[in-house]
Amino acid sequence: MKKCEFKLLIGEKNIAEAELQGDWLIGNVVPDIESVKQQLQQQNCTRLNLNSKQLGRWDSRLALFLFELEKYCKQKKIALDIHSLPTSVQGLLKQASAFPVRESGNKDKQESSFIASVGLVTLSIYNETQKMLTFVGEVCLSALRLMRGKACFRQRDLWLIMQECGPGALAIVTLISLLVGLILAFVGAMQLKIFGAQIYVANLVGLGMAREMGAMMTAIIMAGRTGAAFASQLGSMQVNEEIDALETLGISPIDFLVLPRMLALIIMLPLLCLYADFMGILGGLMVSVSLLDLTVVEYLIQTKSALDLNDFLTGLIKSSVFGVLVALSGCLSGMQCGRSSSSVGDAATAAVVAGIVSVVVADAILTVIYQIIDF
Amino acid sequence: MKEVHIEVNNLTMAYDDFVIQQQLNFKIHKGDIFIVMGGNGCGKSTLLRHLLGLKKPAKGEIYYQNKNLWAISEAERKKIMRSNGVMYQSGALWSSLTLAENIALPLKEYTDLSDHEIQGLAYFKLALVGLVGFEEYYPSEISGGMKKRAGLARALALDPDILFFDEPSAGLDPVSAKLLDDLILSIQASLGATIVVVTHDLPSLFAIGTDAIFLDTMSKTLIAQGAPNDLLKNCPNPTVQQFLSRGMNE
Numbered sequence: 001m002k003k004c005e006f007k008l009l010i011g012e013k014n015i016a017e018a019e020l021q022g023d024w025l026i027g028n029v030v031p032d033i034e035s036v037k038q039q040l041q042q043q044n045c046t047r048l049n050l051n052s053k054q055l056g057r058w059d060s061r062l063a064l065f066l067f068e069l070e071k072y073c074k075q076k077k078i079a080l081d082i083h084s085l086p087t088s089v090q091g092l093l094k095q096a097s098a099f100p101v102r103e104s105g106n107k108d109k110q111e112s113s114f115i116a117s118v119g120l121v122t123l124s125i126y127n128e129t130q131k132m133l134t135f136v137g138e139v140c141l142s143a144l145r146l147m148r149g150k151a152c153f154r155q156r157d158l159w160l161i162m163q164e165c166g167p168g169a170l171a172i173v174t175l176i177s178l179l180v181g182l183i184l185a186f187v188g189a190m191q192l193k194i195f196g197a198q199i200y201v202a203n204l205v206g207l208g209m210a211r212e213m214g215a216m217m218t219a220i221i222m223a224g225r226t227g228a229a230f231a232s233q234l235g236s237m238q239v240n241e242e243i244d245a246l247e248t249l250g251i252s253p254i255d256f257l258v259l260p261r262m263l264a265l266i267i268m269l270p271l272l273c274l275y276a277d278f279m280g281i282l283g284g285l286m287v288s289v290s291l292l293d294l295t296v297v298e299y300l301i302q303t304k305s306a307l308d309l310n311d312f313l314t315g316l317i318k319s320s321v322f323g324v325l326v327a328l329s330g331c332l333s334g335m336q337c338g339r340s341s342s343s344v345g346d347a348a349t350a351a352v353v354a355g356i357v358s359v360v361v362a363d364a365i366l367t368v369i370y371q372i373i374d375f
Numbered sequence: 376m377k378e379v380h381i382e383v384n385n386l387t388m389a390y391d392d393f394v395i396q397q398q399l400n401f402k403i404h405k406g407d408i409f410i411v412m413g414g415n416g417c418g419k420s421t422l423l424r425h426l427l428g429l430k431k432p433a434k435g436e437i438y439y440q441n442k443n444l445w446a447i448s449e450a451e452r453k454k455i456m457r458s459n460g461v462m463y464q465s466g467a468l469w470s471s472l473t474l475a476e477n478i479a480l481p482l483k484e485y486t487d488l489s490d491h492e493i494q495g496l497a498y499f500k501l502a503l504v505g506l507v508g509f510e511e512y513y514p515s516e517i518s519g520g521m522k523k524r525a526g527l528a529r530a531l532a533l534d535p536d537i538l539f540f541d542e543p544s545a546g547l548d549p550v551s552a553k554l555l556d557d558l559i560l561s562i563q564a565s566l567g568a569t570i571v572v573v574t575h576d577l578p579s580l581f582a583i584g585t586d587a588i589f590l591d592t593m594s595k596t597l598i599a600q601g602a603p604n605d606l607l608k609n610c611p612n613p614t615v616q617q618f619l620s621r622g623m624n625e
Contacts, residue, residue, distance in 0.1 A: 248456050
């Protein structure tokens with residue numbers, strides 16, 4: 001590549017001549033447009049003639065340079081003569097300025113002041129809350145219709161979704177809750193060993209899993225797995241106008257799509273939670289037997305004496321609440337999805353975030369309530 | 376004089392504060408093939424959503440045979456909506472159901488027919504659009520043109536009074552587009568339904584349209600009304616002329 005140059009010669013009567021030399025290609029170093037502008041400014045030119053006798057190869061790089069130069073010349077009222085340039089360059093330049101600038105084209109992004117943006121955020125929170133409450137209301141109405149036997153959805157859909165979010169999640173729930181049980185036991189064992197109270201690892205793991213971790217971990221897994229799936233399923237139906245098609249036929253999309261998903265998760269999450277409780281206890285047992293010299297029977301008897309049915313019940317109640325929350329946030333984000341494929345991704349993200357946050361908040365609230373009513 | 380089927384009165388369409396079209400006034404007569412045309416982004420599909428009752432007007436009214444769509448009870452509005460068949464741009468078939476099930480779903484919901492009869496009807500509607508042998512396929516397993524035809528079969532499921540088409544020829548090759556036009560004409564002839572087509576495909580709008588409106592992006596309102604062929608001959612508006620002649624008369 002030959003070096004490219006822009007040689008500016010100031011002639012008489014403020015008429016400037018410029019010579020374009022070398023290869024004006026993308027990747028080649030071209031003269032800085034700003035310094036050219038400065039030179040023109042200093043010389044106070046009224047006319048600029050461009051020559052291209054020694055111009056080598058060229059591509060859009062040259063066109064861009066000339067386009068900017070032309071804009072500058074127009075602004076400063078310098079007459080720019082490009083007649084001696086190759087006709088193809090002239091054509092390109094002409095095409096670039098052929099279309100009028102549309103005023104509504106570039107949305108003007110005004111920097112809003114701090115107070116204005118606080119106001120906007122507050123308004124959007126208000127709107128979002130309103131939308132969410134509307135959705136919850138619609139789901140409640142639809143649940144009422146279900147109880148009166150008037151809601152329309154296909155039972156096969158319900159079974160399929162139940163299979164997908166129940167048995168389909170068994171493997172990952174097994175792995176996670178086994179490991180959580182293991183971790184609980186391990187941390188507990190280190191501390192309890194100091195007092196020679198290793199046997200109480202069983203209490204720690206049993207109570208921890210049944211009252212707290214079983215429900216919480218399954219809910220978080222399901223938020224990431226099923227909540228996101230719900231959001232993207234409903235979102236892509238929104239993109240594909242399938243939900244419009246339901247509405248025009250007078251079939252409520254809430255009844256037909258949201259209700260079976262809610263039901264499936266509300267039924268399956270407590271079952272998964274119970275399963276996770278036992279898996280966690282199994283994890284604790286593995287640590288205790290291998291590290292703490294406890295026998296299997298000792299551990300199980302201790303667990304049995306530490307736990308009563310109420311403990312499992314607290315976890316199960318929690319997990320049904322979590323089921324509602326995860327399904328709601330998944331379906332809500334899906335139904336509110338925009339009409340492009342990127343908004344499906346946003347909907348899935350929003351569903352997982354909202355699901356996990358609401359699960360943890362609800363867990364905290366429920367734990368406090370249990371404390372107060374001594375459950 | 377033909378009976379008025381849909382009347383739109385002073386309609387303004389907007390998303391939040393952003394006005395798309397305003398002061399729309401037009402009537403769709405029974406048995407017409409009514410074309411909604413206009414350039415990209417002028418609000419054709421949004422108008423369709425308003426006519427279907429999916430979106431509430433920012434201002435103005437839509438009357439279905441003298442019933443104001445947004446002043447009647449929800450149950451009544453749903454009844455009107457149900458008498459509309461819609462073919463969406465992408466087909467909008469329910470992806471978890473087979474083609475036959477797609478057509479059977481509205482039938483199951485709104486008729487007392489037995490499962491056997493419903494299946495027979497679904498197969499018949501698919502045969503009407505030339506999809507014999509594809510009844511048990513899922514929408515993801517068939518081509519774009521077939522999806523459109525299946526969408527049409529579903530739109531016909533409840534024997535609608537009005538059929539809406541959202542860009543029927545978009546994404547189809549000229550021959551398939553022509554076939555779809557013929558299909559629309561023959562359905563119109565045999566069912567006598569009112570047909571509303573949103574399109575900017577010139578050959579098809581000249582071939583089938585008996586009445587039309589033209590929505591303009593710049594002035595944000597409708598600037599011409601009449602049969603497409605008349606508009607081409609007689610409409611003085613340069614934007615309409617340019618559109619209908621593909622910019623040839625410039």
